Amino acid sequence: MKIRHFMTMAAAASALTALAVMPAAADDSRLEELKAQGFARVAIANEPPFTAVAADGKVSGAAPDVAREIFKRLGVEDIVASISEYGAMIPGLQAGRHDVITAGLFMKPERCAAVAYSEPVLCDAEAFALKKGNPLGLKSYKDIADNPDARIGAPGGGTEEKLALEAGVPRDRVIVVPDGQSGLKMLQDGRIDVYSLPVLSINDLVSKANDPNVEVVAPVEGAPVYCDGAAFRKGDEALRDAFDVELAKLKESGDFAKIIEPYGFSAAAAMSTTREKLCAAQ
Numbered sequence: 029m030k031i032r033h034f035m036t037m038a039a040a041a042s043a044l045t046a047l048a049v050m051p052a053a054a055d056d057s058r059l060e061e062l063k064a065q066g067f068a069r070v071a072i073a074n075e076p077p078f079t080a081v082a083a084d085g086k087v088s089g090a091a092p093d094v095a096r097e098i099f100k101r102l103g104v105e106d107i108v109a110s111i112s113e114y115g116a117m118i119p120g121l122q123a124g125r126h127d128v129i130t131a132g133l134f135m136k137p138e139r140c141a142a143v144a145y146s147e148p149v150l151c152d153a154e155a156f157a158l159k160k161g162n163p164l165g166l167k168s169y170k171d172i173a174d175n176p177d178a179r180i181g182a183p184g185g186g187t188e189e190k191l192a193l194e195a196g197v198p199r200d201r202v203i204v205v206p207d208g209q210s211g212l213k214m215l216q217d218g219r220i221d222v223y224s225l226p227v228l229s230i231n232d233l234v235s236k237a238n239d240p241n242v243e244v245v246a247p248v249e250g251a252p253v254y255c256d257g258a259a260f261r262k263g264d265e266a267l268r269d270a271f272d273v274e275l276a277k278l279k280e281s282g283d284f285a286k287i288i289e290p291y292g293f294s295a296a297a298a299m300s301t302t303r304e305k306l307c308a309a310q
């Protein structure tokens with residue numbers, strides 16, 4: 029075998045060996061698709077301060093603002109939001125109607141099984157909006173279950189609906205409410221006795237309502253503090269991982285706090301926990 033030929037064979041063998049041990053390049057095809065698309069389609073609920081859509085269509089809120097900044101750093105120019113009920117967000121993501129959910133969709137084991145969450149972004153406890161003086165003495169979801177007259181309003185497919193049902197509130201006393209304004213109106217009209225959302229959402233709603241007959245109970249006794257993450261489709265883990273790299277840089281640099289704390293969220297709360305812990309919590 030001529031030396032030259034031998035070297036070629038040897039070179040080919042060593043190249044094949046090198047390829048065999050080289051980690052497969054992360055599949056960044058989805059990110060390349062979004063870059064080419066020029067925007068990421070995000071699902072939101074329009075529940076300030078987590079997410080908000082102004083009369084002129086401008087999208088804001090802590091979750092979209094974090095996502096917009098991260099996607100920009102990834103080379104995806106902008107985000108385009110569509111409003112969805114919480115219960116429809118994951119099916120919409122799985123059906124390809126959204127590229128990511130950035131809505132304060134709290135991490136819970138059953139959701140963690142259905143989507144690929146980023147690391148934590150927004151954390152909050154739960155709250156009640158109810159009649160001034162809290163005439164039924166409602167401080168927990170169990171209090172609502174124990175009072176046969178108490179009706180609770182909560183988002184369809186949302187965490188508060190699930191907490192009420194798990195506390196034993198019968199289905200016919202858990203009223204699905206599409207949005208904050210409807211929930212407030214139903215409370216004011218006496219069609220529900222308590223409306224439940226996360227603390228910052230209830231505080232935003234009640235402070236804007238400026239109604240002396242409505243008061244807030246927060247935090248709801250016995251209810252956990254939840255954190256959301258950006259929720260990606262299973263299979264888009266490479267895109268999620270790229271998002272997480274930029275999220276970690278944002279947290280490290282202090283820019284994360286600059287985005288979310290003016291909305292009332294705590295950067296320290298999100299940075300004190302992890303997706304692994306939140307997805308494992310029972």
Ligand code: 6CS
Pocket residue numbers: 075078114131132133134183185186187188189225226229
């Ligand atoms: O993740 C959820 O289900 C809850 N998250 C927010 C931000 N509002 C209500 C909803 O039920």
